[in-house]
Amino acid sequence: MPKVLVIGGNAAGMTAAGRARRLDPGLEVTVLERGPHVSSSVCGTPYFISGDVPRAENLIRYTPEAFQERRGARVLTGVAAEKLDLSRRRVVARNLETGREIAFPYDRLLVATGYAPRRIEAAGAELGNIFSLANLSDALAIRSALERRPQRALLVGAGLVNLEMAESLSRRGVAVTMLEKCDHIVPGLDPEMADLVEAELARHGVAVWKGRSVRTFFGNPDGRVQSAWVSGIAEPVAADIVLVYIGVRPETGLARAAGIALGRSGAIAVSERLETSAPSIYAAGNCAETLHLVSNQPVANALGTAANKQGRVAGENLARVPAVFRGVLNTWVVRVFDAAVARTGLTEQEARACGFLPVAAQITAGARARYLGEEPVTLRAIADRASRRLLGVQAVGGGADKRVDVAAVALTAGMKVDEAAQLDLGYAPPYSQVWDPFLVAMNALLRYR
Amino acid sequence: MPKVLVIGGNAAGMTAAGRARRLDPGLEVTVLERGPHVSSSVCGTPYFISGDVPRAENLIRYTPEAFQERRGARVLTGVAAEKLDLSRRRVVARNLETGREIAFPYDRLLVATGYAPRRIEAAGAELGNIFSLANLSDALAIRSALERRPQRALLVGAGLVNLEMAESLSRRGVAVTMLEKCDHIVPGLDPEMADLVEAELARHGVAVWKGRSVRTFFGNPDGRVQSAWVSGIAEPVAADIVLVYIGVRPETGLARAAGIALGRSGAIAVSERLETSAPSIYAAGNCAETLHLVSNQPVANALGTAANKQGRVAGENLARVPAVFRGVLNTWVVRVFDAAVARTGLTEQEARACGFLPVAAQITAGARARYLGEEPVTLRAIADRASRRLLGVQAVGGGADKRVDVAAVALTAGMKVDEAAQLDLGYAPPYSQVWDPFLVAMNALLRYR
Numbered sequence: 001m002p003k004v005l006v007i008g009g010n011a012a013g014m015t016a017a018g019r020a021r022r023l024d025p026g027l028e029v030t031v032l033e034r035g036p037h038v039s040s041s042v043c044g045t046p047y048f049i050s051g052d053v054p055r056a057e058n059l060i061r062y063t064p065e066a067f068q069e070r071r072g073a074r075v076l077t078g079v080a081a082e083k084l085d086l087s088r089r090r091v092v093a094r095n096l097e098t099g100r101e102i103a104f105p106y107d108r109l110l111v112a113t114g115y116a117p118r119r120i121e122a123a124g125a126e127l128g129n130i131f132s133l134a135n136l137s138d139a140l141a142i143r144s145a146l147e148r149r150p151q152r153a154l155l156v157g158a159g160l161v162n163l164e165m166a167e168s169l170s171r172r173g174v175a176v177t178m179l180e181k182c183d184h185i186v187p188g189l190d191p192e193m194a195d196l197v198e199a200e201l202a203r204h205g206v207a208v209w210k211g212r213s214v215r216t217f218f219g220n221p222d223g224r225v226q227s228a229w230v231s232g233i234a235e236p237v238a239a240d241i242v243l244v245y246i247g248v249r250p251e252t253g254l255a256r257a258a259g260i261a262l263g264r265s266g267a268i269a270v271s272e273r274l275e276t277s278a279p280s281i282y283a284a285g286n287c288a289e290t291l292h293l294v295s296n297q298p299v300a301n302a303l304g305t306a307a308n309k310q311g312r313v314a315g316e317n318l319a320r321v322p323a324v325f326r327g328v329l330n331t332w333v334v335r336v337f338d339a340a341v342a343r344t345g346l347t348e349q350e351a352r353a354c355g356f357l358p359v360a361a362q363i364t365a366g367a368r369a370r371y372l373g374e375e376p377v378t379l380r381a382i383a384d385r386a387s388r389r390l391l392g393v394q395a396v397g398g399g400a401d402k403r404v405d406v407a408a409v410a411l412t413a414g415m416k417v418d419e420a421a422q423l424d425l426g427y428a429p430p431y432s433q434v435w436d437p438f439l440v441a442m443n444a445l446l447r448y449r
Numbered sequence: 450m451p452k453v454l455v456i457g458g459n460a461a462g463m464t465a466a467g468r469a470r471r472l473d474p475g476l477e478v479t480v481l482e483r484g485p486h487v488s489s490s491v492c493g494t495p496y497f498i499s500g501d502v503p504r505a506e507n508l509i510r511y512t513p514e515a516f517q518e519r520r521g522a523r524v525l526t527g528v529a530a531e532k533l534d535l536s537r538r539r540v541v542a543r544n545l546e547t548g549r550e551i552a553f554p555y556d557r558l559l560v561a562t563g564y565a566p567r568r569i570e571a572a573g574a575e576l577g578n579i580f581s582l583a584n585l586s587d588a589l590a591i592r593s594a595l596e597r598r599p600q601r602a603l604l605v606g607a608g609l610v611n612l613e614m615a616e617s618l619s620r621r622g623v624a625v626t627m628l629e630k631c632d633h634i635v636p637g638l639d640p641e642m643a644d645l646v647e648a649e650l651a652r653h654g655v656a657v658w659k660g661r662s663v664r665t666f667f668g669n670p671d672g673r674v675q676s677a678w679v680s681g682i683a684e685p686v687a688a689d690i691v692l693v694y695i696g697v698r699p700e701t702g703l704a705r706a707a708g709i710a711l712g713r714s715g716a717i718a719v720s721e722r723l724e725t726s727a728p729s730i731y732a733a734g735n736c737a738e739t740l741h742l743v744s745n746q747p748v749a750n751a752l753g754t755a756a757n758k759q760g761r762v763a764g765e766n767l768a769r770v771p772a773v774f775r776g777v778l779n780t781w782v783v784r785v786f787d788a789a790v791a792r793t794g795l796t797e798q799e800a801r802a803c804g805f806l807p808v809a810a811q812i813t814a815g816a817r818a819r820y821l822g823e824e825p826v827t828l829r830a831i832a833d834r835a836s837r838r839l840l841g842v843q844a845v846g847g848g849a850d851k852r853v854d855v856a857a858v859a860l861t862a863g864m865k866v867d868e869a870a871q872l873d874l875g876y877a878p879p880y881s882q883v884w885d886p887f888l889v890a891m892n893a894l895l896r897y898r
Contacts, residue, residue, distance in 0.1 A: 333875035402851040413862030426782035
């Protein structure tokens with residue numbers, strides 16, 4: 001019975017384990033997870049913290065026991081892989097409860113170690129009530145900190161997680177200030193679109209400070225944060241809870257130590273079939289490098305959507321059913337209070353950095369008929385001037401998710417603006433306009449002839 | 450100054466007139482419209498009848514005067530074109546108010562005469578309170594009939610317009626019975642999906658009778674309908690308002706009489722540039738034939754989305770800016786009470802009729818995270834077994850419009866199921882699941898290897 005070992009019990013690892021067993025019930029599959037939970041929805045944690053999701057269990061798809069029973073793979077939590085022993089085809093791990101070392105032999109190995117949030121370089125960063133939300137355990141700690149009714153939150157970094165947390169904490173009655181060290185919030189949007197998100201935050205009472213970072217956190221006698229010294233602000237800023245989210249990096253330590261090659265992006269280099277440089281070792285999910293389908297450049301991707309798909313592909317290859325993972329567009333969507341915010345492909349800034357000569361069109365149109373309440377959405381569409389190929393779309397407002405998903409398909413197909421402008425999209429007054437906002441944006445791009 | 454003449458003042462005609470003038474302000478553009486309104490949203494009329502849209506003017510984008518002032522084209526209403534005189538390059542028309550005949554010379558002509566609803570072959574069909582909703586004038590007549598507070602409506606035909614009218618009339622307190630002569634409602638859906646729509650209608654108190662048609666309408670002494678003799682029902686069915694919508698046919702009389710060629714679909718044959726068989730004469734909108742991008746067969750299309758796009762292309766060619774219209778997927782979406790219902794491409798039945806060997810997968814999945822209230826959506830996806838190409842998608846439920854628009858782009862690109870299953874669609878708990886329902890449907894199709 002071939003032994004399949006999976007390191008990491010989240011999106012990619014669990015999907016792969018389940019898929020491999022389904023395709024080849026003759027496999028002996030074991031998953032090692034260092035944390036206490038597997039199969040948890042990290043994307044759902046802001047809604048658990050806000051209280052929309054009542055219990056942590058609602059965010060867990062399978063307990064280890066349920067997964068074992070239903071999918072036939074053994075799942076061990078609290079077990080941290082410490083070393084890949086390639087020559088003896090085994091993984092040395094430690095039971096975090098007992099401290100005991102255990103060796104797990106494998107015939108085929110999947111590294112699905114995910115990402116880790118970047119640490120902030122500021123004195124006092126180890127104080128209590130300073131969190132980085134990266135998994136369900138963090139969410140439980142944050143929700144428990146909210147029991148003590150903090151008054152003022154400082155969110156350091158203005159990426160997706162903190163955008164969601166701004167809403168979650170505001171709805172729990174906490175006054176929120178968001179810091180961003182760059183000159184615009186939301187990396188992954190062009191400044192013109194980020195401004196719309198900033199306005200939405202402001203409309204809901206969130207203070208946004210750009211071009212600023214934390215120098216030092218100060219604590220109270222209990223060892224919990226009570227204020228922060230922020231660059232360019234004379235007085236310390238009061239804050240009794242802090243969420244740091246300044247980006248993530250692929251968790252590659254184990255693979256690197258074993259001599260497995262990393263790619264240019266810093267993530268583990270893999271083939272289309274998700275094979276690493278080491279025989280019989282695969283990597284999938286946010287620790288593995290992938291291809292950006294527009295720029296054609298290797299990227300590290302930190303989204304659960306890609307991790308799940310890669311997990312499926314890895315599971316198929318682990319079961320010796322050949323499958324390939326083509327790549328990503330870094331498509332994402334996030335709700336910021338009343339606005340949907342989404343993007344796919346390349347922003348204008350990214351397109352320029354990738355060597356395109358981008359042109360941009362930004363339009364605002366109704367996501368539904370004006371006589372049914374327009375729900376305006378702003379779209380920013382980027383195309384390559386020379387090839388006329390669509391390169392990316394960003395959207396803020398009503399139905400931003402729909403228009404960006406439409407764009408994602410067009411990008412995958414390498415569609416030119418001319419063809420995208422004639423797409424036969426559905427229309428009825430509650431769902432769109434006769435010229436869908438996506439088509440309005442494409443028509444605006446057509447002006448560049 | 451070249452004279453451009455446009456017959457028909459709705460989607461295609463008005464779009465073409467405006468576009469031509471914008472591209473070449475040196476053109477003298479005249480639009481002839483037989484009815485009293487131009488630029489009206491037929492798609493919005495059910496919402497006017499329901500009362501959601503308070504005034505008919507809300508559905509009119511431009512009055513003739515406003516269009517003339519803002520777009521520089523002359524618009525004549527109440528003027529019916531009666532003859533195309535190709536040899537003398539003029540159109541003979543009649544002023545419907547004065548009865549006077551007028552001749553309009555042209556250098557370039559656009560026929561944009563749209564469609565006409567099919568007439569019902571039943572005795573008594575000329576009685577009062579029997580309507581076909583095809584334009585704003587019909588909507589005004591229906592809304593005015595509702596002032597007399599009819600109790601029971603009979604909707605003959607279960608296509609899009611009557612689906613919307615079932616909701617509109619129910620919300621006005623009218624008891625609705627819907628008749629369909631086929632064995633399932635909603636032409637354009639496979640029976641398995643039509644059943645879901647029927648259930649939604651039933652949930653809201655609409656009686657649906659399939660396999661039945663009206664033989665005779667009976668009137669009251671005032672000449673208004675009061676009941677109908679329905680096939681297979683012994684007693685006459687009481688009905689004090691009747692809406693007949695049993696399909697449409699392209700309005701081709703003028704073109705046909707002038708010897709302009711029709712296509713296999715019965716609509717006016719046109720090139721990609723929308724040229725008819727007659728020199729300097731174009732046709733656009735629902736009177737013109739177009740290509741179905743999946744079946745590659747000529748079709749007559751009755752949707753405003755295509756008509757607007759064709760109008761734009763016609764306008765460009767009228768202004769001597771070459772442009773082509775590629776074709777359609779017959780994508781549509783409709784709201785039926787609480788459910789979005791949408792489709793694109795080919796149904797399984799249509800695919801088989803077109804010579805494909807279709808396989809179908811039907812799945813139900815949450816349109817948003819289960820812990821935020823799932824909003825289930827059912828998708829039915831059709832693919833060609835031999836080529837693995839996606840052929841069509843139908844959807845009923847939460848976010849059906851989004852998934853069908855995504856499918857429409859994939860169809861336009863000729864995407865295979867394998868590629869469509871890895872599309873990088875956006876995910877956040879309020880908008881989707883980590884595996885979007887579209888991807889779940891594609892994964893289900895992958896089983897057919």
